[in-house]
Amino acid sequence: MKQENILEVKNLKVKFPVAGGILLRKVAEVKAVDGVSLELRRGETLGLVGESGCGKSTIGKAVINILKFSSPDVDISGEVWLKTEEGEVNLLSLSRNEMRKYRGQIQMIFQDPYSSLNSRMTVGQIIEEPLLYHTKMNKDERNERVAWLLEKVGLQAEQSKRYPHEFSGGQRQRIGIARALSTNPKIIIADEPVSALDVSIQAQVINLMQELQKEFDLSIVFIAHDLSVVEHISSRIAVMYLGNIAESGPGSDIYHKPIHPYSKALLSAVPLPNPKLKNKERIILTGDVPTPMNKPSGCGFRTRCPIAKPECADSVPVLELKLPDHYAACPYVSGN
Amino acid sequence: MSDKSKEEKVSTTLFQKRWKKFKSLKRGYYSFIIVVIFYIFSFLLPFFVGRDALIVKYEGEYYFPVFKFYLAETFRQKEVQGEANYRMLKEQFKQQDNDNWVLMPVYPYGPNENLLDELTEIPPTHPNNVHFFGTDDRGRDVLARLLYGFNIGISFSLIVTILSYTIGVSIGSMLGFFGGKVDIFGQRLIEIWSTLPFLYVMIILSSILNPNFLLLTFVLTLFGWMGMTYYVRGEFYREKARDYVSAAVSMGAGNSKIIFKHILPNALTPVITFLPFAIVANIFSLVALDYLGFGLPPPTPSWGQLMSQGMQNIEKWWLIGTPLIAMFLTLLSITFIGEAIREAFDPKVYSRLR
Ligand SMILES: Nc1ncnc2c1ncn2[C@@H]1O[C@H](COP(=O)(O)OP(=O)(O)O)[C@@H](O)[C@H]1O
Ligand code: SF4
Numbered sequence A: 001m002k003q004e005n006i007l008e009v010k011n012l013k014v015k016f017p018v019a020g021g022i023l024l025r026k027v028a029e030v031k032a033v034d035g036v037s038l039e040l041r042r043g044e045t046l047g048l049v050g051e052s053g054c055g056k057s058t059i060g061k062a063v064i065n066i067l068k069f070s071s072p073d074v075d076i077s078g079e080v081w082l083k084t085e086e087g088e089v090n091l092l093s094l095s096r097n098e099m100r101k102y103r104g105q106i107q108m109i110f111q112d113p114y115s116s117l118n119s120r121m122t123v124g125q126i127i128e129e130p131l132l133y134h135t136k137m138n139k140d141e142r143n144e145r146v147a148w149l150l151e152k153v154g155l156q157a158e159q160s161k162r163y164p165h166e167f168s169g170g171q172r173q174r175i176g177i178a179r180a181l182s183t184n185p186k187i188i189i190a191d192e193p194v195s196a197l198d199v200s201i202q203a204q205v206i207n208l209m210q211e212l213q214k215e216f217d218l219s220i221v222f223i224a225h226d227l228s229v230v231e232h233i234s235s236r237i238a239v240m241y242l243g244n245i246a247e248s249g250p251g252s253d254i255y256h257k258p259i260h261p262y263s264k265a266l267l268s269a270v271p272l273p274n275p276k277l278k279n280k281e282r283i284i285l286t287g288d289v290p291t292p293m294n295k296p297s298g299c300g301f302r303t304r305c306p307i308a309k310p311e312c313a314d315s316v317p318v319l320e321l322k323l324p325d326h327y328a329a330c331p332y333v334s335g336n
Numbered sequence B: 001m002s003d004k005s006k007e008e009k010v011s012t013t014l015f016q017k018r019w020k021k022f023k024s025l026k027r028g029y030y031s032f033i034i035v036v037i038f039y040i041f042s043f044l045l046p047f048f049v050g051r052d053a054l055i056v057k058y059e060g061e062y063y064f065p066v067f068k069f070y071l072a073e074t075f076r077q078k079e080v081q082g083e084a085n086y087r088m089l090k091e092q093f094k095q096q097d098n099d100n101w102v103l104m105p106v107y108p109y110g111p112n113e114n115l116l117d118e119l120t121e122i123p124p125t126h127p128n129n130v131h132f133f134g135t136d137d138r139g140r141d142v143l144a145r146l147l148y149g150f151n152i153g154i155s156f157s158l159i160v161t162i163l164s165y166t167i168g169v170s171i172g173s174m175l176g177f178f179g180g181k182v183d184i185f186g187q188r189l190i191e192i193w194s195t196l197p198f199l200y201v202m203i204i205l206s207s208i209l210n211p212n213f214l215l216l217t218f219v220l221t222l223f224g225w226m227g228m229t230y231y232v233r234g235e236f237y238r239e240k241a242r243d244y245v246s247a248a249v250s251m252g253a254g255n256s257k258i259i260f261k262h263i264l265p266n267a268l269t270p271v272i273t274f275l276p277f278a279i280v281a282n283i284f285s286l287v288a289l290d291y292l293g294f295g296l297p298p299p300t301p302s303w304g305q306l307m308s309q310g311m312q313n314i315e316k317w318w319l320i321g322t323p324l325i326a327m328f329l330t331l332l333s334i335t336f337i338g339e340a341i342r343e344a345f346d347p348k349v350y351s352r353l354r
């Protein structure tokens, strides 16, 4: 029953240098991602959850190898293995040119539906662009594919002549989805695809993505800052805190039986009260959120952890198996 | 609004939207129309203001002196040397009362025409109903010089602006797109270049070489491109970090596609919003250089040269007054255009103009 992994992230570390002084030398660094490993199984959805700023988008962008473009000084280490027909490739070892070959197979849906669409291009041109780079289709074939994709995401074919500013946020996100699907990718990294949308529209877009997942046989990394968004669509969930995975395991386990103190706190902050947790007291996180630039020593969560001990400052906790297929990075809790 | 009526609505580009907004800003829009019409009209000036007749009918044949040069002998004009004098010819034909006739432009005086023979006083002469704005110290008609000077001033300024913007945008794009060392070194070089004193270089150059249209264009461009690089560089930096560019990279777009298809069209706001002000600045530079005597060579009709005459004959008010008013009106209307363009393209920053 267990599917093979289509994407494996191994010990990914991403550091952004902070430049200062007149010579713009490196004066500090932001450890945005600090040793993250993830596995995405074929046809499944992996939920990646954590507060804003914990490094979720950075992981997504590192996986599709676009970080170096916008931040040339970034320091990336680790491996990202993509399973292809010709075997496995480590995407991080590829140059931008070599990477091109694999871009059609792994696409991203961006967080902000406003800045992720070029406002000078029509919707048709936007969705068509990947086809120009990855297929040999002629103009008519491309138009046909654009029309088909627009209908797949619940828009109308005639809207391809429109500009992005003529659409609502939800419609724009649908356009982003159509663009990501145009080359028939196997993997989609969906970076908070609904957090910029109205609650009433969020469900529509999530449902759409689930339908498309079946139809296109997609494996999805679904990023969110709120556990409730990913709970019922993810087979597995990884909870992140400040550049590290705090807990990972089957979706329903994480939601119903969280182990790590951070996941528990995150769950008790879910606005729709979780009936299973109703009787337990709400955990209110105290203390300021540290930034990845001044990360606490040892366990990154210790400044806000309700059960923190002095020893927590000594070493970084590693993910330990607590329940079947369920890991947590805290030595002081157990699955029972 | 129902879905149907939305469907029928014509799709608008961002530019069309901004253009609509610009049109709604009446002061700037009307200034734009007036300046454009005036500038187009200034290319047709020889048909309205000039010494050469439009049509001459002489002994059964038609001549078109606006397009072609004719010697005075062609019309047996004995008292004139060189090119025929058509105003005189018109008088002659009138007296002869035969089939010959001359059709002059409405205002039959040219910008470089020396009228010493016709003037009854010593020039500069006062404005009157023949020479509406009087004549200058060489007996040339001031109105004609002002009008032709308008064309030269705007054309010069447009050429300099376009050239320096082309250079500025290209270099700014490169600095912003490639960043890193390219950017740091490029910026330092531009800073060094910016410290070269423009006026000294201009004075030295025009004492060695004879200033002409080309040389002036060249020098003003050379000293005028730096400002735009900073803005375009900044735009490129900002746009490069936005998600639509990341999306393009993630699709596999190459650098040239990213620069020309994605970033550049989104980075042109400062170019468009500063354009009118750059045109104003370049018109002003030309006037200033002409005024100082380092500008276009005589006898090119020029506002600056008229003003400098006016400063030497301060009691001849029309020499300084008319070019000043002409310049004021021109620069004012282009500034109005600039304001409206800014408001239409960059509404957040300049919304006080609403
Ligand atoms: N290009 C960058 N340069 C410097 N720091 C960055 C850059 N991108 C992200 N960061 C930092 O890395 C951390 C993680 O950011 P991000 O991955 O966007 O978080 P999330 O998507 O989880 O909200 C943040 O502290 C952010 O400030
Ligand atoms: S390691 Fe210590 S600080 Fe970190 S989660 Fe466990 S108890 Fe809390």
Ligand SMILES: [Mg+2]
Pocket (backbone or CB within 6 Å): A053, A056, A057, A058, A111, A191, A192
């Ligand atoms: Mg993010």
